[in-house]
Amino acid sequence: MMVSAISLLVFLFGLIIGSFLNVAIYRYRTGYTLRGRSQCLICGKTLRWFELIPLASFIIQGGKCRACGGRISWQYPLVELATALALWGIYRQSLFTHNNLWLLILDAVIWVLLIAITTYDLRHKIIPDEWVYTFAGLAMIRLVVSGADWKWGFIAGVILFGFFGGLWLISKGKWMGFGDAKFALGIGFFLGLEPALSAMMFAFWSGALVGLAIIAIERFQFSARLAGVPARRAVLGREIPFAPFLTLGIALVYFAQLHVVPLFIS
Ligand SMILES: [Zn+2]
Known part of the structure; x- marks a missing residue:
């Protein structure tokens, strides 16, 4: 019970790290820093907090921007999911390898x-x-x-x-x-x-x-x-x-x- 609660926390933490990672990958060598609000890449609208929830926002919005309906890249949910799975996998493995x-x-x-x-x-x-x-x-x-x-x-x-x-x-x-x-x-x-x-x-x-x-x-x-x-x-x-x-x-x-x-x- 305790273990699964930690698993879930690690997974959620991974989603958040993945979300930051997306920003880092996107802004790398563009002159933008990691600060500054995220915007829709098509219409430029500044995204609200509920449009920035890892994985969930993409699924709820059907992969589209709420303002302009432009397609959001699959990269975002996939990187978030991959990061969450990786961190969860490392944690799970540590239970056996100590x-x-x-x-x-x-x-x-x-x-x-x-x-x-x-x-x-x-x-x-x-x-x-x-x-x-x-x-x-x-x-x-x-x-x-x-x-x-x-x-x-x-x-x-x-x-x-x-x-x-x-x-x-x-x-x-x-x-x-x-x-x-x-x-x-x-x-x-x-x-x-x-x-x-x-x-x-x-x-x-x-x-x-x-x-x-x-x-x-x-x-x-x-x-x-x-x-x-x-x-x-x-x-x-x-x-x-x-x-x-x-x-x-x-x-x-x-x-x-x-x-x-x-x-x-x-
Ligand atoms: Zn848009």
Whole structure:
């Protein structure tokens, strides 16, 4: 009973953090600070307090601005929900792992960063240096604090960085951005060698699936156009950001403890 009440509080706290995170992602490098009232991006109306309740406002308003009826981006409720689920997941996990408070706080900050990096990469197809270096730095601190054999985590980061850096170098940045290499460095520090490799496999598999789906949809649209059916709109850009797949891989390893690499070794 007590535990579920704390779970709920952690989840609600996550929603609020997610709401701030949306503002931070949106205003990053725009010259706006985190202060100042939120406005509708279409009509500019200053939003009232009841239009700023995480998740709830979006659902009640049907994803539309109350003043102009303009569509509100799905990014807002999704980032709020993802942050809430992440913090809740970290809390739930701590009940079994009995990690100390510092480790919990580090994990929470790391996951908030991961969600920010993923969302920013989806929007702008670039990973901000400050965020990805902060992630790698915090992951390094976590590695030392956790009391695990930090040498392996360190080696994991270097190996993954080398692998992604190699892909970036060989393809002259076509297959992989250099931002992905910096991201991989932190992933190695954060998870350690075997779990990080499992996360990479999930990332490449899910990335390949989505890539194939996009090619299939484009083919379909192309043949529809040949048949005289007007294409409604282009599906997606050619460049698919990779950070979301990497984060999905990290989540599968970190929260669901899914590991694929041991299957290949044993
Ligand atoms: Zn509006």
